[in-house]
Amino acid sequence: LTANPAMGRAFDFLVERNATCIFEETGELIGMEHWMAERADTPELGQEIIKTVAKAARYYATMGHASFAPGNADGGLTTIEEKSLGAYAKSGQSRISGIVKPGDVPIQGGLYLMDMIPDGEVRFGFPNINDNAELAELIACGAHLLMFSTGRGSVVGSAVSPVIKVCANPSTYKRMSEDMDVDAGRILEGRATLDEVGREIYDLLLEVANGKPTKSEALGHQEFVLNYKTFEPLGPACFPTAA
Numbered sequence: 001l002t003a004n005p006a007m008g009r010a011f012d013f014l015v016e017r018n019a020t021c022i023f024e025e026t027g028e029l030i031g032m033e034h035w036m037a038e039r040a041d042t043p044e045l046g047q048e049i050i051k052t053v054a055k056a057a058r059y060y061a062t063m064g065h066a067s068f069a070p071g072n073a074d075g076g077l078t079t080i081e082e083k084s085l086g087a088y089a090k091s092g093q094s095r096i097s098g099i100v101k102p103g104d105v106p107i108q109g110g111l112y113l114m115d116m117i118p119d120g121e122v123r124f125g126f127p128n129i130n131d132n133a134e135l136a137e138l139i140a141c142g143a144h145l146l147m148f149s150t151g152r153g154s155v156v157g158s159a160v161s162p163v164i165k166v167c168a169n170p171s172t173y174k175r176m177s178e179d180m181d182v183d184a185g186r187i188l189e190g191r192a193t194l195d196e197v198g199r200e201i202y203d204l205l206l207e208v209a210n211g212k213p214t215k216s217e218a219l220g221h222q223e224f225v226l227n228y229k230t231f232e233p234l235g236p237a238c239f240p241t242a243a
Contacts, residue, residue: 002184003149003168008092009198015094020106022141024114026056028087039096044237048099056117099238101231102137118229131156132225145205155179157221162214164204181215
């Protein structure tokens with residue numbers, strides 16, 4: 001309701017200025033694939049998006065466990081559908097320029113979906129064991145700055161790239177303001193609009209790019225986790241606007 005759509009607005013502001021933005025968590029986007037396909041730059045890319053999410057659905061079905069953690073329930077989510085809507089909100093409303101896998105670096109600006117589900121048979125357990133594993137994969141795709149939304153107050157940081165934490169819950173922010181960078185819970189309380197918080201995130205991204213330390217940097221959070229995964233090469237339909 002707050003942090004995820006505000007981050008989506010920040011993505012929109014960035015893409016408007018030809019920045020390169022990556023969103024991920026295909027396991028949490030199950031059910032949103034046709035909405036994303038409608039935003040694809042080409043019909044072929046739209047079909048690749050549908051296939052990518054279908055792969056995630058098969059993977060989790062084989063595992064017998066959806067991408068829904070106890071913390072999600074504690075934070076107020078009641079169904080996996082609600083989580084999917086929240087994950088989708090992070091992507092904003094811009095056109096989707098392509099698909100990347102961990103280690104693929106987009107060659108031009110735009111919005112990209114990262115496919116983080118391993119290819120082939122399920123062999124190595126859950127795709128990502130914690131939030132830092134996902135951050136590492138975004139970094140491997142060339143992300144210099146990272147945005148992370150939290151309702152319960154994750155204090156995640158990175159040893160490589162700055163992490164801007166956007167807090168969705170006003171109560172959590174009051175308790176942990178020294179760990180959080182943006183209070184998106186103001187939207188819930190009527191103290192700020194979605195566009196205002198999205199603009200605040202955008203402005204903070206620019207400040208951090210120019211050297212301002214994030215809260216995790218100031219506190220010395222430098223976690224790093226790298227999962228073992230296997231991937232097949234991407235096809236040309238995943239990069240429809242490549243030069």
